[in-house]
Amino acid sequence: MLRSVIKEAKTVDEALRQALEELGIDEDQAEIEIINEGNKGLLGLIGNKNAVVKVTEKLNIEIIVKDFLEPLFEKMAIEADMEITMEDGLINIRLTGDDVGIIIGRRGETLDALQYLLSLVINRYTLDYTRVILDVADYRKKRAETLQRLAKRVAEKVSRTRRNITLEAMNPYERRISHSSLQEFPNINTQSVGEEPNRKVVIRYAPGIDR
Structure with missing residues (x-):
């Protein structure tokens, strides 16, 4: 989690300096919350209150x-x-x-x-x-292009033979690519079957689906 400290000192500037020093960061790397600005009390002697500052490092x-x-x-x-x-x-x-x-x-x-x-x-x-x-x-981009070509090539074969074909096991990301690449393909629908990590995409002949 992000590191955070609360410091108390006579002034806001001093409390802030101590907090930044402890965290080892600069002010532009910090989220700063002034909990109490402090005061000098009556005549600077009675009821003095220190300043309290909370400093949290920014997400980097x-x-x-x-x-x-x-x-x-x-x-x-x-x-x-x-x-x-x-x-x-x-x-x-x-x-x-x-x-x-x-x-x-x-x-x-x-x-x-x-x-x-x-x-x-x-x-x-x-x-x-x-x-x-x-x-x-760029492996993922190249892999996506390969999967898209494969899905369309298999879909064409399914359309010709009217026999369903099951692709090799894929992870969820690759299955989504296969499904989406055939959304507009006529007379074809797709379905994922099986359990992880061996879940596969089935490309089915579906007459009457004209996209």
Whole structure:
């Protein structure tokens, strides 16, 4: 979770300085809440109240991502460059480098596992759910294009033979690609069957469905 401290001192500035120093951050990296501005009391002698300030470090997605991935890559003896972009509710992390292919794993299984773990870490710090996409050298884009071509090729065969065909087991993301790529295909519908991690897409002949 994000670190936070409460400091009490004679002035707001002094309490703020102490809090920033303890957290080891600059003021522009902090969320600052003045709980009590303090006062000097009567004649500066009676009823003095110290200022109280709460300082919380701001969410820095780039630091969170690097703190999670860099130690893993070091253990795997991998040098990877990271490109991190953020939009509303979405974080894209693109990895490039000479040895990053090993991160993909068989049919993207290692990449999917890392993406899942990274999503858990990031969403510990966010109030609203944030979607995380971890990609290696545009693997996901290329994989999506391959799945789209496969689904359409199989759908054409199903239309000719009028026999249903079941694709290989896929993760939820890849199944969504297969389903969506055939939404406009005439006389074809799709259905996911089975249990994870062996859930598959069935491409069915459905006469009368004219899109």
